[in-house]
Amino acid sequence: MSIPRLITTMLAVGTTLAVTAALAGCAASNSATESPAVPLRLGYLTRITHAPALVAVADGLLGTELGPGVNVTAQPFNQGTDEVTALLSGQLDAAYVGPNPAFNAWQKSNGTAIKIISGAAAGGTSMVVQPSIASAQDLKGKTVADPALGGTLDVSLRDWLARAGLRTDIRGGGDVSIKPTSPESAIVQQFITKQIAGAIDSAPFDVQMVKAGGVRLWTDPNTITVLVVRQDFLAAHPGAVAGLLRAQVEANDRIAADPAKASQSANATLASVLGKGLDPEVLTASFQETTFTNDPGMASLRDQVGKAVSVGLLKPLDIDGLFDPGPLNKVLSELGRPQVAA
Known part of the structure; x- marks a missing residue:
């Protein structure tokens, strides 16, 4: 891909x-x-x-x-x-x-x-994480990815983290660092090589991460x-x-x-x-x-x-x-x- x-x-x-x-x-x-x-x-x-x-x-x-x-x-x-x-x-x-x-x-x-x-x-659409991650709190101090700053998935991820009491900012700071990454195939590769703790993405990329050993932490039905x-x-x-x-x-x-x-x-x-x-x-x-x-x-x-x-x-x-x-x-x-x- x-x-x-x-x-x-x-x-x-x-x-x-x-x-x-x-x-x-x-x-x-x-x-x-x-x-x-x-x-x-x-x-x-x-x-x-x-x-x-x-x-x-x-x-x-x-x-x-x-x-x-x-x-x-x-x-x-x-x-x-x-x-x-x-x-x-x-x-x-x-x-x-x-x-x-x-x-x-x-x-x-x-x-x-x-x-x-x-x-x-x-x-x-799913939030897929490394097997060691069991909740949003486990992502504190770690880096996660999404396709684009200000995109639909970026909004969903930031909202989910905020509801868990975790801060983010558009520069990649806060309790959890969000890394906008393009192309999305690069998100999958970074997940496989464990450069990121998880990512929110849509099909087929979330499926590819699960196939590579990732765990769905939550799915977005919107x-x-x-x-x-x-x-x-x-x-x-x-x-x-x-x-x-x-x-x-x-x-x-x-x-x-x-x-x-x-x-x-x-x-x-x-x-x-x-x-x-x-x-x-x-x-x-x-x-x-x-x-x-x-x-x-x-x-x-x-x-x-x-x-x-x-x-x-x-x-x-x-x-x-x-x-x-x-x-x-x-x-x-x-x-x-x-x-x-x-």
Whole structure:
């Protein structure tokens, strides 16, 4: 799974996997009477908690659901914080991200940049520690890792330590030193070599640490991945957003109907992007610990906002209006599915 930092950075900013949705209508699109295809730049992370994106890419669902009028470019990223930077700078139109990066984008733009338009996954996240660690108190004076300062997992870890009476700070000080580490494969390696006492991470990385002899100290059932879109793109291209949502719903349907087959699709995308797929045992366990859902879970999101504020990584924030259920509920209604509450 480990790849050089340079390659990872190039993946995060470059287009490495294009899904062209105009194949069937390319001849017609050359006509002077045909409007040019709408470009849609979609970001996602190379982890199993982003499996709806991985499956949609591998199975061609984006091209199928978006049709010949939209050209999709699916871009893998290393961190959700990098995706937010790309969204705010206009380099992405939509992205699968963790809740806290979405909150940051909402706050930085005063509620004008993005909307959450769907959930994607919940759970799939664990605090894994060395076998000698039995409680949060055993981590005092030790170093633990997470993927990124200010990310969803960073917030969860700091909140958990604070509730145990342990102090942290953003510079790695306090009772427990938190070490943001990227790429996440480096967290696994540091855990194996015992450079860290533990780490919070999502599938497949938490599973890899457990397979290496680690112990799950606790798991986080909260929303871990949501699908966001730039508000200006949503306003200008509602049909493209509807197609993206249909692909999201179909991907989750395939995961629910045949997890084994869907996991192979997800692994095919990982292998294409990273040069190597996941170990079969890790792949299966990663899917089993993750709940894939189109509902972003507003109760969970509000809980996570409160945690981020309490640990000082977010200013007080009202997320009313961050989730726009309209586009998703229209798609669900067309499919005869229950609506999702805002």
